[in-house]
Amino acid sequence: MEHDHKISGIYYCPMHCEGEKTYDQPGNCPVCGMDLVEQPVLSTATKYTCPMHPEIVRDEPGSCPICGMDLVPMTVNEEEEDKTYVKLLHKFKIAAIFTIPIFLIAMSEMLPDNPLFKLMDLKYWNWVQFVLSIPVVFYATWMFFERGWRSIVTWKLNMFTLIAIGAGAAWLFSVFAILFPDIFPDQFKTHMGTVYVYFEAAVVILTLVLLGQLLEARAHGKTNSAIKELLKLAPNKATKLIDGKEHEVGIDSIQKGDLLRVKPGEKIPVDGSIKEGESTIDESMISGEPIPVDKKTGDNVSSGTINGNRSFVMIAEKVGSETLLSQIIEMVNSASRSKAPIQKLADKISGFFVPIVVLIALVTFIVWAIYGPEPAYVYAFVNAIAVLIIACPCALGLATPMSVMVGVGKGARSGVLIKNAESLEKMNAIDVLVIDKTGTVTEGKPSVEKIVSVESRFTEEEVIRRVISLNSSSEHPLAKATLLYGNERNVTVMPVSDFEAVVGKGVIGTLEGENLALGNKKLMEQVNAEISVELHDRVKAEQEQGKTVSYLAVDKTAVGFVVISDKIKESSEKAIRRLQEEGLEVIMLTGDNEDTARAVSETIGLNGYKAQMLPEDKMNEVKRLQHEGKKVAMAGDGINDAPALSQADIGIAMGSGTDVAIESSGITLVKGDLNGIAKARMLSHQVMRNIKENLFFALGYNVLGIPIAAGLLYPFFGILLSPMIAALAMSFSSISVILNSLRLRKVKLD
Missing domain, CATH: 2.70.150.10 (Calcium-transporting ATPase, cytoplasmic transduction domain A)
Structure with a gap:
């Protein structure tokens, strides 16, 4: 049975032009003009956002106040989510219905003995094109001009700036051409005395851009599929x-x-x-x-x-x-909206790109007007518009966020939760992986093998009673293991006073006038407890087998010990080998003793280990590695791991661990085993490669297209790029980026 999913009312721009900023109303992104996308959550109110500006969130549909793009609903409700797509599809149909006749009229001029001219003269067909273009310009694609104007007013230039200038100039020129033909020099006129008009170029360009927006709206629905599937679980x-x-x-x-x-x-x-x-x-x-x-x-x-x-x-x-499900959904939502550091490059390029393109278009016009063949001004005008159209950087803006959204969704379906795009990018550059032992390498479900007394004045039952009573106030996993051991033996728990947990060492307290201490050798040293040679040797023998041992001291004398074993996860050795094969150095930092740490390290083939590490020791070791110039990832599951997780370049929390560890981390592994780190590493590698491919697709079309549109090949090969072909190429670059990003959904992480 599926949840009655409601919508969050939080909207964001899919291009993440302003980082993680969201809006409470739908509309267009104020920076890039794209439709805001609504964040899907288990919520009760319909909200809308800009796909380019996640900070824009509105209660009703509309346009982004920053970039002018249509706001999109943040919902898993298919009807709600498809509203933007349905609206764009309707507008596209209207645009196509009126554009096709205009295109056919314009192309008919190339036919010998044009049959249309037998019905009416060319100047009347120009008026027909004008009338047919009105619904396209002022209804179906008017939003592009609104977005372009807003971008100029706010000086946040974007793809719609170029579209509005290019298509708008072509349409307005054509209107003046049919209303005031006498003001134009003969260069602009046909052999029939009419001025060249470009209604077909303007409407075809606008219709193709609308088609690109339509495809993007459908693609954004697919990128959120992981969240939708998660929401359906509730x-x-x-x-x-x-x-x-x-x-x-x-x-x-x-x-x-x-x-x-x-x-x-x-x-x-x-x-x-x-x-x-x-x-x-x-x-x-x-x-x-x-x-x-x-x-x-x-x-x-x-x-x-x-x-x-x-x-x-x-x-x-x-x-x-x-609930875990809600936290997963929130983490996936947040990560999908976040901006990867590599996107800063795309943002910088976009910031300089539009003014440079406008300048290139002006230079193109001037050069053709001075040196071009007759009619020179017509060539100049057409080529300048072609430059503006083909240079639209919409694909550049899509390159990073599309990959991040699809990648984060893929990770969520595989039990790898990415907190933000920066974590995803950093994971690809890691040199060293630092791991904890308990709950990371091992099951994290320790069990007591035995509790031993080495003092004749204390029976084994009396030692057990003191251990269980002292641990009854502790929430440490090892303490829970001893409590379970005591429950199975029906041990009576006695009240302990002055209880204190000593982080990284153990616990102390008072029971019936006795000062008790239960923990590792460091704790024994702290309370000045005497450890006999016999006790030391027996404990060492257990530790050399990879077991964890805690001493029990009564009034500064160690009287017994607890032997606890924690099974190594079956996946640990295989996952570590896989990570090492990828060039990662894997080191274990544990609060456990030297012998236990050595036994575990040798069993799973680690590159190194350090034992008896306190929380600050782990953090300092991470700092030391970073000072050596290494990029460090830290994986842990406990409160004692939180400082090191925060210090590391990327923190990885095991999902079986504490909320503090998860909060301190950039990546959370739901299942909580090391194989998840290998998955996260593979995901990071695939996403970063995908982003670079997208940037190549986005920039490749522009770098190659602008010189051709400017007419660079004309003196050598007689090749010119019409504005319509330029618009088609520009749309194709966006489609290439979208399709390439969606390939991440099929990547195998195992």
Whole structure:
């Protein structure tokens, strides 16, 4: 069952001319003139935005106040989303209906013994072209002139500046030619005494540009397909248990703590944990992994994932915007609107491009007027217009955002969430990958193998009771493992006072007058606890096998230890080998002891490791690598990783980790294994290559087309580029960029 998706009311420009800026009303981008695009979310209000200026958000459709482009709805509702496309399609049909006759009339002049002239003289056919051109200019494509005028007034010159000047000049010249033919010199006149008119050039150019806008509107719908698919995952109803009875309720009425029954085949409505029962959950839509996951009582479940063939009762823990699905959608939306650093190059080029093109067009006119063959002014006029038209930089503006939108969507479907376009670009330049151990290389689900007493005055049960009681106030994964161990043995938890978690070392507290400390060797040194030779040797033996060991000290004497093992993820070794083959150096920084770190490093073939690292140590190590000139990516999942994640050139959070780690990162891996980093690396490489290809397509047409349009080949080969062919080439450059960007949807990341 699909959600009644509503629209966000947040609009943005697909060209991201002003970065992540959004608008609350639809319209046109004030910088480039493109239609604003609406951001799809699970929301309740219809909003519109500019595809070029995401900061423009409006409650109603209209045009962007910056660039004049049509605003587009930010919605997954197909009818809403298609409004811009349908409107442009209608205008295109009108334009085509009137343009085709004008084109045929103009082309008929090339026919020997023109049959049309037997019906009427040429000057009357010129009037027919004028009348037919009015609906094209003043209805179907009038928005281009509005956008062009706005760009000149605000001096934010863009593609519509050139279109408005070029097509407008051709149309106005033609109007004056039929109204006041006597003011023109003979050079501008045909052998029949009429002035050359260019109604067909103007309307064909405008119609072709409209066709390009139509194709772009359809393409923008495809680039948001990943978000639309994610939005479709959210159900709109759930079965709530009230006093033991089932009630069907809307998704918006669910609150934290509610008990919900999820039946076989249903989508899980919100994030929570299983209270009763067990099942198999298909999480492929969020994690990108096709194999269903077995879930039992106490396990977490996520909104939008699909229940298997068993019913269970869950507790709602995260609702609305707090759910993983909502956070994924927001992250994908934000990343799609963000601007990659490489786009700054395109922006700079665009900023200088339009004035330079106008200058080239003026020079073209002057050169042809002085040195061109008769009628020199006609050649000058036509070639100047051709320069203006073929140089339109619309494809240049599309090159980066189209690739970023498609790439971010592709990543979301594969369990790789990109926070912003800058992170996507930086990932391609990484030299060193720094990884944490627990939850990154290993499963992050440690289990207690044994708790040992080495003091005759404490039995094993007494050591267990102290360990469990002290850890009852801690939220560390290792503490949870010991609590589970104690629950299985029905250990009674005693109240602990003066509890304190010592970051990177362990925990301390007071129990029945005893000063307890549970943690690594650094903590023992901090509390001045004495460690016997026997205890040290037994702990070292366990650590050499790659296990984590915590000492228990009672009143400054270490009396026992806890042995915890954390299985290495099956995907870790394969993923690290793949990254190393791509030239990455992979280093592990862990708070664990030297022996455990060495064992893990040797098992999975790391380039290096450092053990007993505190949060500030990890951050300083990242700084050291950066000072050596290396680009560093850091992958981690805990609060203790957050400083290093923020310091790194690109932070990668494992989705199984904490909110702090995810917030500090540029990339989040939903499944939380190292294979996701390999996917992110491949995605970054593919997107950057795609952007460079797009820039080549965009600039290639301009670089080659402008000299030809200016008539550079005419003295040698007699070749001139008509304004209509120039318009077709300009549109084709945009189509090339769009089609090339959409190829990213088929890229294989595994």
